Amino acid sequence: MLSKIDITFLRSLRETAFRRQHKAFFVEGNKMIEDLLHSELNFREFYATEEWIYSNKALFNLVEVYFTNKEEPVFGKAKVNQENIKQIPSKEMERISAFKTPPGVLAVVEIPRNKSIGEEIKNELVLCLDEIQDPGNVGTIFRIADWFNIRIVICSPGCADAYQPKVVQASMGSIFRLFPITMSLIDFLKENNKINSGEVYGSFVHSENIYTSELKKDGVIIIGNESKGISEELIPYITKKISIPSYSSGNTSPESLNAAVATGIICSEFRRRGQGSGVRDKK
């Protein structure tokens, strides 16, 4: 049984301010729990219904191993205590879950500290999200970054918060494998300019055709807001404006692509240029 205070605390983690205060967020569902066990993130607490435990014994056992206070930390993680595994009634799960039909399993996870930006951005592709407001788009972009091995994603403070339930869900576990950093993009770009001499690419509707542009293996790619595009104050930092050309031929034509779709096409275009090195699935 959860106390009223527990329930209030867990529900408060739906709000960005409380997540930041408590440095914690929650995830739900089997796939997410599995991915979490293999990630570098730390569980704080684990909640499951009796039905879930009964139907998912193998996974529950892995979680128990993780939470058991052994000499050696499991999966290289911090040691935790089995007291933090709680079996709760379905009615209580319904109150804390962000789903209408709760999957029956929920973990409270520590938000990793913002890494300080340093040498690790050198020779890498970095994605900067400029006020991407739809949480589905932010989560989908994390999934794209993970797929294309872009480890560093910088989110402007105006983006949907990286750890809100809808973002976490849309990322399909990719959030555990990336380092989303929330900071001012201008501060990042200034720091980047000190470390890197690379390009800063900005995605626009009518600019240089990305298919025929020269694209380097490293650099920063800025993705603009869903309706307003890239913020005015970032434009001076952009060294190359790129566009995905439209082939539309009607009286009216679409004004743009969805922000996550555009990000996918741009990342694909950067990576395909390096064909022959490091492609996992290549035949």
Add this chain to the structure above:
Amino acid sequence: MLSKIDITFLRSLRETAFRRQHKAFFVEGNKMIEDLLHSELNFREFYATEEWIYSNKALFNLVEVYFTNKEEPVFGKAKVNQENIKQIPSKEMERISAFKTPPGVLAVVEIPRNKSIGEEIKNELVLCLDEIQDPGNVGTIFRIADWFNIRIVICSPGCADAYQPKVVQASMGSIFRLFPITMSLIDFLKENNKINSGEVYGSFVHSENIYTSELKKDGVIIIGNESKGISEELIPYITKKISIPSYSSGNTSPESLNAAVATGIICSEFRRRGQGSGVRDKK
């Protein structure tokens, strides 16, 4: 003032069965109304609040012109009667709108008849959606098809209905410029084989690297369900299996890309091969 019957009718258009029965759907918001005026689709009725009419005189005037019974049909459309323009109170708009905060303007539009599949698929790229269930994905894919000038999109009966409010909204007006056809994909593929000798491409997780595959200018591209992929019974029709390679390098890696993002990357890859012909934005 709307009668109770009117309200029940308008609200019923949120359900696929009623839309099919009445051969009508509704759209909301200024951008959608503008795109609709320039499309080949026919309005049936138009609802707006006093506030909306007051703030959008130019657009309202265009709608009035459209609905006025002139000798010449406006924008090449069927003649209609001004009686079909209705000013309604905000409270009623709230009851019929699919939005929490209604934009104040809503049009009931005729669903165009399913075109019969014939010669128009010859030498074209056709997208087939196999049980794409998320309405946001279906709408986003329509927007992608429009951007890349793929005019024919075939939706299997298990897809989110093309005319449901969330699909229409996510398409950002692209649904007015395409011909989404709902039919059995097997029936379509049989018909296609009679007309075309082209390839049928299927998108899979581990197959031939799309970046280095030979891609023709025409053919059919099948996009599979978000979690199950392409249906077993369609596989015999596929002549070429393609994949977007993953560059991920962690312990665990993402299982797939979002269905709409994958569609965007695939369509981009087909069109970029034809660089130099028909690209609108090329510089």
